[in-house]
Amino acid sequence: MPTSFTLSDVTAEQVIDALVAAGFEVDSPLKVTRTVLDTFDGRLHEAGQQLALVEGRARELVLLGEPGTPPAHLGWVGDPPRLEGDLPPGPFGARVRRAIEERALLPVFEVAATVHEARRRDRRGKPVVSATVYEDISSATAGEAALPALVVEVVEAAGHERDDERTVARLARLEGHQHDGGFVETVAHAAGCSLEGHSRTPTVPLSAADDALDAFRAVLRNLLTTMLDNLPGTIADVDPEFLHDFRVAIRRTRSVVKEGKRVLPTDVREKFAAGFADLGGATGPARDLDVYVLGWADTLALIDVEVSTETAPVLAALEARRHSAHVAMCQVLESATTRQLLTDWQGWLEGVDGVSPHPGAVGPEVAKRIASAQETLLTHGRLITEESPPESLHDLRKDAKKLRYLLECFGSLLAPKARGAFVSQLKDLQDNLGEHQDREVQLSELRQLAHDLHEETRVDADMLLSVGRLIDALDRRRRQVREEFAERFAGYDTKKNRRALRALLAPIARP
């Protein structure tokens, strides 16, 4: 694990002299820029990795893993990688791809410095410990923040911890501040920049005895932050997850507003419920087409067909529709109406206006709402038979989401382990309902697309046949999922599960 020192009372020359006296060889100074890349939500950081484009003696990507593991280096030419497809085959690309999935890599922190690399070798000529001295440190990301004047980073070779300890002890005598972690973490910390990425959690810290109106406001403020964080990336179409997270925050907001009928002032609920319903509706088609395009290879796998020239025009047509849907969505997102909605909502959430129709503590209120959402889900689910129309499953999916959102947004009130176990049961049901709905949407889109393509004279018969096979395969899968529903629902609607939810809610029902 690297150890770093920030030093303010000595110069780089003095540190280098000390290192030379300790038997280190020191390279000539070099200007190095290091740009840390991660997804908006910090997936690499979460996976214990740090990816940086380093420009100095060479231009390379450096991927740091868990402390004690060697860094991976990959020579790099051209723009920094953005999407998983920009990464080459092989272990480096595979590690990054596994962590980021469909998200784009963005520059999250940039730091430049004059660097003196030093190392001490053993009698075989092998480096056993390296010390890197950084001076003239600057960071475009850090803005006006004060940065350390001098940082020394010490890293030992595997199996040579004692050499590292001796170097660390020598540097400690220079009376600097010692930090666990490397140069980047040390500078980012000093600059007040986070490398963790934007949080996606809907859960905010709450206590059962908190005032219900305050608690609902806190939950809704957190959801608004998520919306505002993801809005620019949604408009710029950086990656599909921005729109996904934006939409989920809208849906959660709508759900919490609706469930807050005894807590939030009626006029506020009515005004904003309508506004967010419109916003949700305006973003739906673009997201449906995102899912379709992203899942295209999986869809083709249903008919054992690879992404090929035969089906490429269908994908191209879907991508064109996706693009149009995004353009239409952006017109709404950039409109004065949306700006006003978000500004007004922020104003109300951050203000103190409004009186709760039924003042009280949040615990009992949330317990009631969750119990009621569960009751609705069970009642509606039990009414579904093999003859029920697809809409009934779609409605049940909404019921399940409502319950899930309450469990997530007010999750800090509940025992984490028991909540996780219950949510896992609920998720199993939701997976079935979600796939059924996705297939319904895909079938409808593909049928419409087949008609449209047929009207275009350039479309060949093979392609239409492929579309026909796809429609058949999707419909088969939809029916299969539909048949599985009864079993999934029965697995959820058990005495044990119902009891588990009651036990989960009991501690907050009467705080």
Next chain:
Amino acid sequence: MRAIATYSIKGGVGKTTTAVNLAYEASRGGARVLVWDLDPQGAATYLLRVRPKVRGGSRRLVSKQGELEGHIRGSDLSAVNVVPSDFSLRHLDLHLEATKRPESRLSSLLDPVADDYDLAVLDCPPSISLASESVFGAADALLVPVVPATLAGRTLTQLADFLDDQVEGPQVLPVLSMVDRRRKLHRELADDLAKEWPELLETSVPSAAVVERMGVERAPVGRFAPRTAAAAAYRELWQELVGHLWPPDEP
């Protein structure tokens, strides 16, 4: 982590030079590499400038209490670490025999460090023994250097016959080593091997004085002679192995 073993029943075919050069090229290609020197001669250990010492000897290393992590040493190459060899490895067969499941012992020693490395390169001594079987249990692929000689095909057949009896053996990837394209016999034998062994890798490593210099430089060829044909061949070999070990649809 993927594991490859540079392996051959024959000696002097370029196993260690292939292991060390491949480790270097893999590290330049973005991999974190662990070289495990299983040859008591310790040539890979020497070339990578690591002290030839297995703390507690190979008996302790493969025993029930043994673990690999404490034996790992940094090397002269930034992303390449080494489990060094020493002379105690000459008894590896005996020490493995004393364990409960010798054929999977090397694999179980590698498991705990699997997340820390992308590639393990096992440099094996020339033999077919219990240690070899343990290597076959640990490796995803055997990289078998083959010199263009009349009995080369026979050596490969012996190995393939042996592996046919294994339920889940590693893939065998023969690679031509020490090839002198100026010699007609080498060209003919290389062509014959390619016909007989479709698995033969396209890359062939040339016979070159620069490879012999590795012992003097104590470094891989790409480090001290990057523009030579031999260095280019090892780079190509790594690229070819990427296609085998990390197919595009299997991240």
